[in-house]
Amino acid sequence: MTDTNAGAASAPVAKQVPTTREHHGHTFVDQYEWLRDKDDAEVVAYLEAENAYTEQQTAHLAPLREKIFQEIKSRTQETDMSVPTRMGSWWYYGRTEEGKSYPIQCRCPVASEDDWTPPELVPGVVPDGEQILLDGNAEAEGHEFFSLGAFSISEDGTMLAYSTDVVGDERYTLRFKDLATGELLADEITGTAPGATWTLDHSHVFYLTVDDMWRPDTVWRHEIGTPRADDVSVFHEPDERFWVAVGSTRSEKYIMIWVGSKITSEVRVLDSQEPTGEFRIVLPRREGVEYSVEHAVVAGEDRFLILHNDVVNGAKADNFVLADAPADDPTNLRILIDHRHDVRLEDVDAFADHLVLGYRRDALTRLAVWKLTDAGYGDPSEIDFDQEIYSVGAGSNPEWNQPTLRLLFTSFVTPAQIYDLVLETGEMRLLKEQPVLGGFDSSEYEERREWAVAQDGTRIPLSIVRRIPDLEPQGPVPVLLYGYGSYEASMDPAFSVARLSLLDRGVEFVVAHVRGGGEMGRHWYDNGKTLSKKNTFTDFVAAARHLVATGRTTPELVVADGGSAGGLLMGAVANMAPELFAGILANVPFVDPLTSILDPSLPLTVIEWDEWGNPLDDPEVYEYMRSYSPYENVEAKDYPAILAITSINDTRVLYVEPAKWVAKLRATKTGDAPLLLKTEMSAGHGGVSGRYEKWREVAFEFAWILDVLGLAK
Known part of the structure; x- marks a missing residue:
């Protein structure tokens, strides 16, 4: 794909204003840091000029965009x-x-x-x-934007707490509704984080506020019917590395405050029937130890189930163990499930007479039901699914004592299915499958697992889905290669109605489960963060090379796709191996990481040091991040076609990062591959709101991808 409309309009050129940054004996001159001030009329004018240019350069795709939008709409009930x-x-x-x-x-x-x-x-x-x-x-x-934050029903079903954001900055207004009368109460609390937790008697609600860095740091108790000025701060976390959350155990016996950094956690509990009491610490925080707590009643005794990664039998339990302890003496731990190198324990939910274990093995999610008996614990039983690639998880199960377990199941070719597992008999009742209109037949598509080999010999799982052609293609096929690889987030298989518009045009969709994610356990994450971060990028390059080497595709038929931290991945591979890709789609991309992580005054920076390292204090981290930062490593060479999409109100990855990146690319790169920046002027990190606007945004991206692949028709 080349810049077919280059003669019709000139690309915006950002002015250069040198700003010097000096750390650890190194000086970096940043010509585009002036774009950070979104209140500056000149900055807004530049972003709007880029938007106008992008619209002009993609105007020929308008019919295709509309066609894809209508396809998504027509397939959706x-x-x-x-x-x-x-x-x-x-x-x-x-x-x-x-x-x-x-x-x-x-x-x-x-x-x-x-x-x-x-x-x-x-x-x-x-x-x-x-x-x-x-x-x-x-x-x-x-409102141009709308997002629902909290939606919490009191235990007796009489009250609703809900919060809304109409700007996109993830600061919500919390309101309360009497469900018996339909009356909206006078209580209104602005500037909250998402979420609200009722006490058992629905007399109080616990909620969160954020600091100037957008970090949830304070838990408040609000008594219904009283002014906000009377709200009580029950917990404040001063350490900027830690985020705070509040909720309750499934039994609703305890209100819980979770405090966590990327590598350390602490839990505090309060009997829900004593809302004005003092929270107590379950286990004091220790650097590098993470744990979570659930309440269970075992053989008539209140016990805490504790998932943790502390040292067990002389070795750190990286993939976590499950222990329990008396609720009134949580330090008296006993191990229930030992550590395994091939199984990552992820969560445990407690019910009146059973537990549900969530874990991961062989890059797939798993569930097991563990019965509780009068004597204690029975034997766990894994729920079996006879598919090569899938995702399974517990659904909404709010009742403590219920005879069924709600499950969610999906894959790349299986629309989301909702089951009730009858615990007494093991019967699996299919309650609903996501409707897909227009004659969709899952047998016309296939998914499979392949493995690429990274440069250090590590095997990288790939998930591949395609439409089965009437005749097997004789040559290479177009590919959309997706990756993320940060924060131990796993890119698990999921069905997408919208993706059918690509698959039906012959595009194969491939997910590269690169290191930095969590698909293969904690070691997979540890080997793709801090001073091992480059493994994320080289794994993705290895995935692209594998697809080419096996004859499935060619570099001219590969578009890479990633967003947020996955956008960092996109920027890095654009510098490392631009020859492997025809195009790169980067959504809200974290492409100026060193500038951001060096500035503790920016939202979320300090807590990110456990993920990336602290370049402010550590010269080795500084040099390592400088060696892969997409913005700082832009060079005068041919890049693939690039579309960067961002949102002006994003508080997680500031719009200035892709704006600076595109400005520098435009001034530096060679070749005629198009370079586009699209900024949503009234949205946040999640992009536009409302399903129709989201479908139009997907149609915009898909039309661009198909154009790059030579399939825009």
């Missing part, structure tokens, strides 16, 4: 209903309506106390006794 979830005497569900962008949250009454079979709701038909709890469309009216 716009008027739909979720499977109801029982909590107390109500079935809770969400529904969508054709032409409306946001879900409507509802409930209807349970027929009888022993009724655990969800009612079969018919899209477009209002169930008997339906009560609308919150209409996102009404809340979003008059």
